[in-house]
Amino acid sequence: MILTVTLNAALDLTYRVPHLVPHASHRVREVTERPGGKGLNVARVLAALGLPSTVTGFAGGETGRVLRALLAADAEAAGPDGRALVTDALVTVAGNTRRTVGVVDETTGDTTQLNEPGPHITPDEWETFLAAYRELLDGQVRAVALCGSLPPGVPVGAYATLVREARTARVPVLLDTSGEPLRRGLAARPDIIKPNAEELAGITGTAEPLRAARAAQRRGAHTVAASLGADGMLLVTPDGAWSAAVPERLTGNPTGAGDSAVAGLLSGLAEGLPWPDRLARAVALSAATVRSPVAGEFDEETYTGMLPAVRVRPSEAPSAP
Numbered sequence: 647m648i649l650t651v652t653l654n655a656a657l658d659l660t661y662r663v664p665h666l667v668p669h670a671s672h673r674v675r676e677v678t679e680r681p682g683g684k685g686l687n688v689a690r691v692l693a694a695l696g697l698p699s700t701v702t703g704f705a706g707g708e709t710g711r712v713l714r715a716l717l718a719a720d721a722e723a724a725g726p727d728g729r730a731l732v733t734d735a736l737v738t739v740a741g742n743t744r745r746t747v748g749v750v751d752e753t754t755g756d757t758t759q760l761n762e763p764g765p766h767i768t769p770d771e772w773e774t775f776l777a778a779y780r781e782l783l784d785g786q787v788r789a790v791a792l793c794g795s796l797p798p799g800v801p802v803g804a805y806a807t808l809v810r811e812a813r814t815a816r817v818p819v820l821l822d823t824s825g826e827p828l829r830r831g832l833a834a835r836p837d838i839i840k841p842n843a844e845e846l847a848g849i850t851g852t853a854e855p856l857r858a859a860r861a862a863q864r865r866g867a868h869t870v871a872a873s874l875g876a877d878g879m880l881l882v883t884p885d886g887a888w889s890a891a892v893p894e895r896l897t898g899n900p901t902g903a904g905d906s907a908v909a910g911l912l913s914g915l916a917e918g919l920p921w922p923d924r925l926a927r928a929v930a931l932s933a934a935t936v937r938s939p940v941a942g943e944f945d946e947e948t949y950t951g952m953l954p955a956v957r958v959r960p961s962e963a964p965s966a967p
Contacts, residue, residue, distance in 0.1 A: 647700055648697060648788055648791065648916065649700050649790040650688045650700070650793060651685050651779070654764040655681070657713045657743060658678075658682030658745075658746050659677065659678070660678045660680070660747075660901075661677055664753060665752070665753045681714075681720065681942075683794055684908075686701055687942035688791055690942035691910075696731070697731070700732075700734075701735060702778065703736055703737070704739045706765050707740075707765070708742065709744070710742065717734050735778065740765075741797075743765060746760065765798070767800050780811060783817055784815065789817065792819065806833055806834040807834075809834035813835065820839070822839070829849045832862065835868065836868065838871060839867045839869075839870055840873065840907065843855055843858075843872055849865075850862055856882065856961055859882040869884070873904050881921060888921065888960055890957060903932040904932065905942065907932040914928070933948065
């Protein structure tokens, strides 16, 4: 089982309009609601790949109840052994779970994203979550993914704490966040970080991706998987470095593409794949998500067509972190 942590879960709303015009009134063609937040998106992609996961984090208020009802509906999909592929272990809080609104311009394929800040988490709620997290780590967890922003009230060093707990439990841990939470999380020595190029530059002061990835390793990351947008992904490990991209640029909704890349890396880890194969899967899933109308899903036909076409190339060997 893979554990995904989404401290700032969300109810994702996606509006599709023929053409988005600032300061104008719009007729929405289609509305979709999905359980959201980066870790929940990762879990849903893992489920589509047939891998069971447990989701934890915070959920509260009426929005939280809607999110959990949608999650329960998704969880009805069962694996080969008859068990649900997504298990809800979210911790209930008093505040109302946030909403995110994505407005898709059907003419250009561009998406405008509006993200609420999330509920305020009290010290007691944080301690309750920590106890639940430690208990989950004592189960049959093959890897843990720590994903997304921090809601108000959660300590800025929260991810560093969660990384250390995972390492104490000898569970591989992937960290996917940004800014100061990522900077502090690095010091706890996560097994993998998955920033985008801008996030990586923000914590290292270096815009060149390979140099920035090496700097992140020196700061504590074991492996760096950096999303490069339409240019694919760079993977820097202690054993080697590779870059990968799909042969053609795809148009569509990029929301959630990075989360699908995380699912690809984690599923490859669970299956014991070599690093280049994990990278190819991550890039193909990311591209296939652009062709999906909502985050947390990918276009299966695009994925199966893209996977053998992904170009994985060695990069200059990384220096020792």
